[in-house]
Amino acid sequence: MKFGKLALAAALAPALLALAPAQAAELRIGLDSEPSAIDPHYHNLGPNNEIRRHMFESLVGQDEQQRLTPLLATSWKPTSATTWQFNLRQGVTFSNGDPFTVNDFIYTACRIPNVPNSPSSFTIYTKAIEKVETPDDHTLIIHTAKPHPLLPVEIATWGILSAKVFGVTQKLTFDKEGCGITSWPKTEDFNAGKGTIGTGPYTFGEFVKGDRLVLNRNDSYWGEKAEWDTVTVKPITNAAARVAALLAGDVDFISKPPTQDLPKLEADPNVGLAQGLSNRVIYLHLDQYGPSTPGVKGTGKPDAKYEGEGPCATQPCEKNPFLDKRVRQALSKAINRDAIVAKIMGGVAVAAGELLPHGFFGTNPDSKPEAYDPEGAKKLLAEAGYPNGFELVIGTPNDRYINDAKVTQAIAQMLTRVGIKTGVNAMTKSVFFKTRNLYEFSVYLAGWGAGTGEMSSPLRALVASRDKARGLGGTNRGRYSNKALDDLVLEALATVDDAKREAILQKASRMAMEDYSILPLHFEVTSWAHRKGLTYKARADQYTLAMGIKAAN
Amino acid sequence: MLVFTIRRLMQSVIVLFVMSLIVFIGIYAVGNPVDILINPEADIAEQEATIRRLGLDRPLWSQYFSFLNSALYGDLGTSFVHNEPALELIFERLPATLEIAVGAVGLAIVIGIPAGMVAGLRPDSLIGKTIMSGSILGFSLPTFWVGLMLIMLFAVMLGWLPASGRGDTVDLFGVPVSFLTWDGLTHILLPAFNLALFKMSLVIRLSRAGTREVMLQDYVKFSRAKGLSESRVILVHVLKNILIPVVTVLGLELGNVIAFAVVTETVFAWPGIGKLLIDSIGLLDRPVVVAYLLLTVTMFILINFVVDVLYSVLDPRVRLGDMKS
Secondary structure (H helix, E strand, O other): OHHHHHHHHHHHHHHHHHHOOOOOOEEEEEEOOOOOOOOOOOEOOHHHHHHHHHHOOOOEEEOOOOOEEEOOEEEEEEEEOOEEEEEEOOOOEOOOOOEOOHHHHHHHHHHHHHOOOOOEOHHHHOOOEEEEEEEEOOEEEEEEOOOOOOHHHHHOOOOOOOOHHHOOOOOOOOOOOOOOOOOOOOHHHHHOOOOOOOOOOEEEEEEEOOOEEEEEEOOOOOOOOOOOOEEEEEEOOOHHHHHHHHHOOOOOEEEOOOHHHHHHHHHOOOEEEEEEEEEEEEEEEEOOOOOEEOOEEOOOOOOOOOOOOOHHHOOOOEEOHHHOHHHHHHHHHHOOHHHHHHHHOOOOEEEOOOOOOOOOEOOOOOOOOOOOOHHHHHHHHHHOOOOOOOEEEEEEEOOOOOOHHHHHHHHHHHHHHOOOEEEEEEEOHHHHHHHHHOOOOOEEEEEEEOOOOEOHHHHHHHHOOOEOOOOEOOOOOOOOOOHHHHHHHHHHHOOOOHHHHHHHHHHHHHHHHHOOOEEEEEEEEEEEEEEOOEEEOOOOOOOOOHHHEEEOO | OHHHHHHHHHHHHHHHHHHHHHHHHHHHHHOOHHHHHOOOOOOHHHHHHHHHHOOOOOOHHHHHHHHHHHHHOOOOOEOOOOOOEHHHHHHHHHHHHHHHHHHHHHHHHHHHHHHHHHHHHOOOOHHHHHHHHHHHHHHHOOHHHHHHHHHHHHHHHOOOOOOOOOOOOEEEOOEEEOOOOHHHHHHHHHHHHHHHHHHHHHHHHHHHHHHHHHHOOHHHHHHHHOOOOHHHHHHHHHHHHHHHHHHHHHHHHHHHHHHOOHHHHHHOOOOOHHHHHHHHHHOOOHHHHHHHHHHHHHHHHHHHHHHHHHHHHHOOOOOHHHOOO
């Protein structure tokens, strides 16, 4: 018996050895977030969009600095104010071998409004498309109702499905309803790998919710082949556990190590760091809506009755000091941005003077962060009629942005120093956003990442007047309103010529800053940590993409 | 027995109903999931369209009644976040949690009862005192910290065990389990031990107290007088009589461990239902939270029922029919 076992082992040994060839190139990534689904069009949000890019490519790509790059389209140009021509790449196949054509683009554009129960739809990035002409299999002429310079960057946000995989072989004509197709792929099918076929450098392997997503190299990829045979993406949402997993060698690469661990990781000879400035600005919004505001005390009776949405419509509030530009400026001067960056952010942030860092489209190269000037702040407050300051409560999330509540506490101390006795109301993000959307904060801290990588994104959402019909002010919960600024933003959004648009955006940005409509604080610097022997090019959009992770030679 | 079961069942239905109402209103009061789930770039029109699409624009009572209506047909709703039936999401992850929960309770029994009995039999010896002070540590150290220390020691410094995740799984009757593979077992060990620590201390203290009390009973003296061997006295007569409080506590603790292993699952990135719950609460994914808590209540009701039945097995004096509830 014993002999039999030995013989068996001896016979199996070479077979086992043959099964384990030279170590296959495998990459294991620990992420701070998890995609809610693999369906590329179900949930338009960062965690889903970064995963999508591995498998489903879009016509236009975005590089590390969010500049547009050719992907499935080799070139594109506006042919008139309202038409764009996209030339698609020839010879691209999906990972199942089907060729990629204009039909796949139209199929995808038609599916996007037809994803049921989407909690964040991509229709915001397809609704500009009015009509699509297809002179041949690899040329698209896209018509928009109005001049729409953001079309290429919007097209860069969604990945292309294969029409053939879902049984659509007839030639499609784009319309806003759904191109005459009645049955669409289901979101949960993609999680199981059914129809999860794109043109990307990786193909879908397996998705176990909460545990791992496995990606395999796409050997028929049209471009530079992927570096890794397999990539396993694990969601490790707890930051300390993520760092531990890296140190234990469970994963090779992690996103967002906590700032307090960075010095330790930097000193570790087995660990490398990648860091880069992000497009995310942390800012203070000031309530500039009505004559009174809920979070302020000691300013006296309001001059007029409060009307419209907000808690002051039903409860007594005191006078709103933030309608006075001098008070807004005083707040800005009272904040020591450099100290926040150095002491609280551990140096991994950059003080902000605009809503996007220098170098991004539409920023003013000469803009500077507001200088720390507590004496000037006190003087301005006295001029505005508040020589003894007032009391203020600042709202902040405590689990949304890097060190968010700590930054707010520091700001509260700085404001208290110039006479504005400030308290902090920190809460978890779900409660914070609800409270903010009910206009219960006089001042709150939040962040904005410019998905398009240009100034029109923060200007339109954060400082343009709230206006449903014109699509402005979606996140402007400070309710600042300035018609001249709105007009500039709208003009920029309708100017296709890049040079002209940039000039308008620069002007608009300067106007918003000079009026202290919003107080930018700092730009987050994103960090990644990895085992020695890897490199990563930091991305401004904070995405972790396996395509950017290379073995160092 | 039958009357007992029916009475229990009726109570359970009421508890489930009240529970669903409380959770429903509670999460509604916290906030609107769309505020967190939507891309900030969405304009006001798109924000409103999304709220309508998920049915969140309707008044609360109307949302609750459509929930009740489909719940009667066994459909507890579709996750706002994942667009999958809430129950399916939970059952997908349940095996992972059951594994560490059973592992933890198993460890608590296998280590806790003998250690507690030793401490009870030799209360003044060095070993007895060591066990008791050790159990104080198990009580008082926070799970979160112990988990991280275990990872630092066994994964980072010694490199013996993996730091996180579930490892390889194999299908057992179509359910993926990891305790049948070596890689899976190494992954289970740390989280299960971390979960077990508190329960182990509890079991040690209960067994010790029980042993000290039982040792003084007449029937122990009598069985000794009868000439039974010491091992038979301890392993049969003493053990059986200290088990009742241990079973009660372990029953409740098993439920606790299954439903609320949140901290351990988060620290070890263990893909169980505790992590699903905490993520769902964070994102205000109401259908999942409601389904989860309903399931949890059902589970506690079941466990309590089993505990009551076990009483009557362990102690012939207990008759189920006499029990009030």
